[in-house]
Amino acid sequence: MSEIGPPQSVEDIADPLAAQGRALGHDPFDDLVGTDPLTERLDQLEARGGPESRPRTRSAPRRKLTAAPPIGARSSAPQKTASPDENRPGSDNLARLTRRRWSTTPARAEIELPPPKGLIDRLLNPDERRILAALAHLVEGEAPYDRFGYSPEVMKRTFLLFHTLYRLYFRVRSEGHEHIPAEGPAVLAGNHGGLLPFDAAMAVIDIALETDPPRLARTIVDRWAGSLPWVNLFYARVGQVVGTRENFAKLLQDGQLLLVFPEGIEGIRKTIAHRYRLQAFRVGFIENALRARAPIVPVAFIGSDDQSPILFDIKPLARSLGIPVAPITPTFPWFGPLGLLPYPVSYRIVYGEPLRYHERFGPDGADDSRLVRYLANQVRRAVQLLIDRNRQ
C-alpha cells in the first residue's frame, strides 16, 4: 500500500491518480485505501467549525390521512399563517416563520383510499395507490403542481408503466434500503449508464416501493434535457429537476431525497470497454450536501451499462449536432430510434451506507475547494467499491 504525501497543489487533490501518472479505469482507488492526504487540513477545519450536529429531525404527529383530493379541486390542509404582528421583524415568531418545514409524506398505513376512479386506479393495486397518494402530499397549496412542476396525476400514469418495466422487463433486484434516510434531506449518488436514463427511473420506482413513508427520489438532470421539447415537461411532471445550484439547494432545504449522477454526461458516453469504470465526479453535490447537512448515500446500478452498450462515440458529430453523445451501438443507428431502446438486462440496485461528511466538516467545509474535491473522490471510491463487490 503506497503512501500519498501531503498535497502540493489543488491539482494533486483534484485527481490523486493523475499526480502519480496513472490512468483512470484500472482499479483507481486501491492506492488510496488507508490513506488520508488531507487529514491535517480536515482536522483544522473540524476544530474551527466543530462537529456538526445531526440533521434536525421533525417528528410530525401521526394522524389519519386520506388520499389527496382530485387534482384541480384539491384544497390544501389549513396552514398556520402569519398575522401582521408576527410578520414584523424582531418578533419572537420570526424564526418560526422563516423556518421551512420539510416536505414529508405520510406512511402507507395512514392513507385511507377512496374507491377507485377511472381505468388507471383500477389497474393499480391498493399498495401502489397508497404510495401514489402519499407522494401526492408533496404538493402543497391550491395549484395541482409543486414548485418544480411535479404532478401527482402524471406520476400516477407513469408509475403504472414504469412499475411494469421494473418488474417484468428489467427484473430489478435491490438491497440496502435501510440506508435511505426515512426523512430529511439526503443525496443518493450513483453511477450512470445507458443512453436513456432508465437507471434513474428504476431507482425512483424502487425507492417509492421500498420506503415507508414512501419517498420520491428527485433526480437531478442535465440542463440539456431541460431544453428539449416535451422531454423537459415529462421530467418535471414526474418530479425530476434540472441541476442548477439553486434548485439543488432548495430541494435539500425542503428535506427532499435527491438522486444525482455525479459523472454527468460522461457517464452515458462510456464505451463498452469502460463500462462500470467511474468517470471523474463533479463536486457540486458535495458542496450542497455539506451546506444542507445532508448525508450522501452511494448507490450502485448494475445493469445500466449493459442496457445499450456503446461501441463508438463519434464526438465530432455530437459536437456539430449539439447533442451530448453520438453513439454507435449494436442496434443504433441500424434500427433507427428503436435501436436506442434498452436491452432487457437484469438490474440490480445496491444502496451503500450513508457518508455523513456534514457531521465532520459542517457547512463551512463547502467553501474549501480542495476538501470538496477530495470528498467527491471519496464518494466515487465508495460507489466503485459497491459496483465491484456486487457485479457478479
Place this chain on the structure above:
Amino acid sequence: MTRILITHADEPIGRRIVKNLYHDPEVEIIFALGSGPPPRKFDAYLAGSEPRVTYTRLDHAKHRPVHDLFHSAAFRAADVDTVVYVPRHGAGASASTPLVGGLSERTAESRLLLQQCLETRAIRNLVAIGSAFVYRLPPGNANHLSEDSELNFDPNVMPEVRAWIDSDMIFHNEVNNDRLRVVLLRVPTVVAAGGYVYLHPSLAGRPGSRVRALGFDPICALVSDKDVARAVRAATRTPVSGIFNIAGEEAVPLSMLARWTGHTTIPVPGPLLGLVDATERALGIESRLGAGGGAHLRYGFTLDTKRAAEELGFRSQYRIGLARAGDGALRLETASV
C-alpha cells in the same frame, strides 16, 4: 409617522398599495400620483377637509412635470420621506410605444424618480417594485431563483423585459446609498381578484390569443396583489435596504394560467418563434416575444423568498386558485388563509 408618495396609484397594484397603507396607522400622509383621473375608490380617501390622501395627475416619464412636482409647495408641505415606485402595468415599454428621450417609458420613469429622490434631502426611503422576469432563465421547466441569480443581459430579450432590466439596474445601483435607503422588490406575475394578471410579459393585458412554445409549459410563479401591498408596507417600515424576491406559494404552468385568465394559447415550434416576432413587428403588432423567441415561454421559475422573510418579515398570506363567482363561472381568485 411616515409620509409616502406613490407613483401610478391609479393602476390596480398602486390602488391596492394605497388602500393597504391608508389603513396603516403609521402612515400620516399618502401623496398619490397617477396618469389618469383619480379612481372612484379614492373618493372616500379624498373626502373631508384635511384628507390623508392627495391625488395628483402627472406624466411620470417627462422630466418637467416630475421636476415641478418635487419642487412644488404642496410637495414640500407634505414633507414626504418615503417614495414607493409602482411601475406602470400596461405595455408601456413595448416596441410600439414611443420612446421618451431615447429610453423606454419605464426606464425613463425609474431614472427620473430616482434622480428626484436623490436630490430631495427630505426623502430617506425609496421602495421600488421591479419584475422577477429580469432573471436569466436556465433551461428547465422550473428553476428556483434567488436574489443572487444572474440577470438576463441577452441583447435579444423582448422589449418589455429589457425595460424591466434597465429599471432594475437603475435602482440596483443605489441600494448601498448611505443617505437614501433603497429597497427593490422583484415580483413575479401578479394576480388580482377577478382573474386579472399583471406584470407577465405575455399574459398581461386583455384576454386574447397568445403564442406559446410547442413542447414547453413553463412554471409561472404567482403572487397576489394584496401580498405585494403587504410587502411594500413591510419595506416602508423595516430599516433594511437591498433586493428582495416577493412571491406567493402557488406556481402553475403557463398553459393553466392562460386558461384561468381567459387567454387562448397557440403552440408554435420553438425555432419559429423568432419568425413570429419578426412578423409581428413588421405588421406593427405589439411584440411579446423578442428576437430571442421569449425564454419565458420555454423556461419557468419560482422565487426564493427567504431573504424577504428574514429581513423584511414578509411571508405570503394569500392563496391563489380558481373559485366559483356569483355568476357561477370559475375565476382566478386570491384568498387569505
